[in-house]
Amino acid sequence: xxxxxxxxxxxxxxxxxxxxxxxxxxxxxxxxxxxxxxxxxxxxxxxxxxxxxxxxxxxxxxxxxxxxxxxxxxxxxxxxxxxxxxxxxxxxxxxxxxxxxxxxxxxxxxxxxxxxxxxxxxxxxxxxxxxxxxxxxxxxxxxxxxxxxxxxxxxxxxxxxxxxxxxxxxxxxxxxxxxxxxxxxxxxxxxxxxxxxxxxxxxxxxxxxxxxxxxxxxxxxxxxxxxxxxxxxxxxxxxxxxxxxxxxxxxxxxxxxxxxxxxxxxxxxxxxxxxxxxxxxxxxxxxxxxxxxxxxxxxxxxxxxxxxxxxxxxxxxxxxxxxxxxxxxxxxxxxxxxxxxxxxxxxxxxxxxxxxxxxxxxxxxxxxxxxxxxxxxxxxxxxxxxxxxxxxxxxxxxxxxxxxxxxxxxxxxxxxxxxxxxxxxxxxxxxxxxxxxxxxxxxxxxxxxxxxxxxxxxxxxxxxxxxxxxxxxxxxxxxxxxxxxxxxxxxxxxxxxxxxxxxxxxxxxxxxxxxxxxxxxxxxxxxxxxxxxxxxxxxxxxxxxxxxxxxxxxxxxxxxxxxxxxxxxxxxxxxxxxxxxxxxxxxxxxxxxxxxx
Amino acid sequence: xxxxxxxxxxxxxxxxxxxxxxxxxxxxxxxxxxxxxxxxxxxxxxxxxxxxxxxxxxxxxxxxxxxx
Numbered sequence: 001x002x003x004x005x006x007x008x009x010x011x012x013x014x015x016x017x018x019x020x021x022x023x024x025x026x027x028x029x030x031x032x033x034x035x036x037x038x039x040x041x042x043x044x045x046x047x048x049x050x051x052x053x054x055x056x057x058x059x060x061x062x063x064x065x066x067x068x069x070x071x072x073x074x075x076x077x078x079x080x081x082x083x084x085x086x087x088x089x090x091x092x093x094x095x096x097x098x099x100x101x102x103x104x105x106x107x108x109x110x111x112x113x114x115x116x117x118x119x120x121x122x123x124x125x126x127x128x129x130x131x132x133x134x135x136x137x138x139x140x141x142x143x144x145x146x147x148x149x150x151x152x153x154x155x156x157x158x159x160x161x162x163x164x165x166x167x168x169x170x171x172x173x174x175x176x177x178x179x180x181x182x183x184x185x186x187x188x189x190x191x192x193x194x195x196x197x198x199x200x201x202x203x204x205x206x207x208x209x210x211x212x213x214x215x216x217x218x219x220x221x222x223x224x225x226x227x228x229x230x231x232x233x234x235x236x237x238x239x240x241x242x243x244x245x246x247x248x249x250x251x252x253x254x255x256x257x258x259x260x261x262x263x264x265x266x267x268x269x270x271x272x273x274x275x276x277x278x279x280x281x282x283x284x285x286x287x288x289x290x291x292x293x294x295x296x297x298x299x300x301x302x303x304x305x306x307x308x309x310x311x312x313x314x315x316x317x318x319x320x321x322x323x324x325x326x327x328x329x330x331x332x333x334x335x336x337x338x339x340x341x342x343x344x345x346x347x348x349x350x351x352x353x354x355x356x357x358x359x360x361x362x363x364x365x366x367x368x369x370x371x372x373x374x375x376x377x378x379x380x381x382x383x384x385x386x387x388x389x390x391x392x393x394x395x396x397x398x399x400x401x402x403x404x405x406x407x408x409x410x411x412x413x414x415x416x417x418x419x420x421x422x423x424x425x426x427x428x429x430x431x432x433x434x435x436x437x438x439x440x441x442x443x444x445x446x447x448x449x450x451x452x453x454x455x456x457x458x459x460x461x462x463x464x465x466x467x468x469x470x471x472x473x474x475x476x477x478x479x480x481x482x483x484x485x486x487x488x489x490x491x492x493x494x495x496x497x498x499x500x501x502x503x504x505x506x507x508x509x510x511x512x513x514x515x516x517x518x519x520x521x522x523x524x525x526x527x528x529x530x531x532x533x534x535x536x537x538x539x540x541x542x543x544x545x546x547x548x549x550x551x552x553x554x555x556x557x558x559x560x561x562x563x564x565x566x567x568x569x570x571x572x573x574x575x576x577x578x579x580x581x582x583x584x585x586x587x588x589x590x591x592x593x594x595x596x597x
Numbered sequence: 598x599x600x601x602x603x604x605x606x607x608x609x610x611x612x613x614x615x616x617x618x619x620x621x622x623x624x625x626x627x628x629x630x631x632x633x634x635x636x637x638x639x640x641x642x643x644x645x646x647x648x649x650x651x652x653x654x655x656x657x658x659x660x661x662x663x664x665x
Binding site (some may be wrong): 476478 | 637640663
């Protein structure tokens with residue numbers, strides 16, 4: 001078993017109550033968490049995570065023009081659709097053998113950086129903080145709130161709040177100051193995104209081979225002026241997050257056990273280096289390591305690999321508790337990768353999705369999510385990697401690799417240093433994210449504002465390089481290509497909440513097989529054929545309960561904090577459902593008149 | 598699709614993607630759009646203004662770059 005080991009403590013006779021939350025609110029999609037809670041020993045005994053949503057992108061992508069893939073897969077998600085477009089374009093660029101011009105890469109990087117800043121801010125400040133706000137803490141741990149009133153905020157000189165309770169009040173939904181300011185900031189960051197990618201969240205200017213964004217100097221200066229407006233907000237966000245999360249460790253001893261699991265993190269890398277990347281599979285290890293967020297797999301605090309080829313070949317899609325038929329007896333699409341390495345039948349390139357709708361049974365099949373795993377070549381274990389909500393794995397992997405060395409961001413081996421310039425009210429600041437002792441709820445949440453700072457710092461570099469190209473007259477943003485008859489491709493990227501891969505097989509210029517693997521299938525996966533629970537289940541199972549309420553008025557805030565720390569986003573978790581009795585109307589407006597309809 | 602029931606396909610995928618005789622964007626319009634070069638670079642003639650097709654930057658000291 002590759003799960004986290006249970007803690008040994010003195011036990012009282014168990015008093016087990018079934019508790020379930022289905023659907024969980026403040027996330028996207030249908031996620032259900034079914035638990036058994038032992039109120040006598042104040043811990044969660046068992047947990048199942050389930051999704052009741054089937055979508056079937058991998059089913060209906062077949063037979064389509066591969067050039068449409070980026071536009072279609074963008075619709076997988078209503079918040080990180082552009083990550084799918086970007087990843088799909090990466091996979092297509094590999095299949096077509098085309099490398100976009102430098103300026104196009106910078107524009108994509110700038111758009112993606114704005115997306116990270118937007119999405120992390122709105123999720124953290126408007127959705128996660130509700131679990132840490134004054135109203136919630138008063139309802140679940142009144143003693144903690146009383147202590148927060150008495151505790152001065154150590155970084156009050158930066159963010160301006162005197163006590164921890166003042167910060168918690170500013171977190172209150174709809175009325176708190178931070179809640180309202182975050183909404184404004186997420187508008188500004190979305191504007192930055194639209195300057196680069198045309199439209200949020202389904203980009204209109206990203207294509208394989210380049211972008212359609214007009215590279216005018218004003219596009220970049222407009223981006224820069226907006227970035228400088230929010231740069232102080234980012235510095236404050238890091239400071240007040242650190243204050244609140246440090247306070248939770250202090251006020252509730254043992255809180256580090258909440259949502260803690262073995263360190264099993266995966267990061268597929270983000271922000272291509274335009275000078276290095278050529279999108280060839282053969283050189284994928286080189287340009288993968290040149291990415292400005294280094295890919296990597298971290299097991300028990302050690303970096304196992306940061307080679308994208310190894311990461312790719314180790315991917316396994318398992319069944320065990322999912323509503324699908326096995327595909328191992330189908331014909332494989334890809335038996336060898338372009339380097340000659342064998343490709344497993346359970347690899348996304350060879351997967352065939354055969355849905356089998358059935359009743360939910362927690363002893364058998366209970367979810368539409370499959371179980372993606374990574375085969376550890378050292379031990380032969382199928383690791384249930386999680387993404388740590390995205391930022392934790394990205395920062396951890398980048399820090400351990402120690403490759404990133406840019407004017408604004410530097411990976412040191414055990415930390416990541418991020419320098420942000422002077423803003424309207426705060427001076428130039430260097431933030432340092434250090435590798436934490438645990439992979440737990442608080443550390444997943446804490447990493448998020450640091451990654452917003454990381455994205456802001458990287459975008460300053462991309463802006464400088466992009467404006468240098470525009471000033472030299474190099475405004476080429478698109479490279480033409482031909483769609484080959486047969487080809488394969490894979491794209492590795494980071495969606496806002498973690499790893500994202502797209503695997504593509506082209507036959508007769510059409511899509512023969514297409515499998516997007518976004519972060520939530522990794523995080524929300526059910527038990528696989530070996531019985532290994534998915535990350536949500538593993539993190540919640542065995543976690544202590546600190547909430548003071550009993551079974552009658554139990555809110556489950558500790559469990560919700562854990563689940564939300566992974567930034568769950570279920571629409572991508574399962575791969576169209578029209579409810580009974582709903583009529584679809586077909587409208588078709590041919591571009592060149594009805595004769596073409 | 599296994600044993601799952603599916604409806605009739607509603608899309609007609611053979612609708613033409615291109616009608617012959619129509620201009621295709623990837624080929625560019627280099628004769629008509631002065632200031633855009635075949636190697637992907639561009640210069641100040643991309644700007645609008647008086648006789649913009651003829652003018653590069655007005656003064657040698659000015660950078661001959663795309664306008665904002």
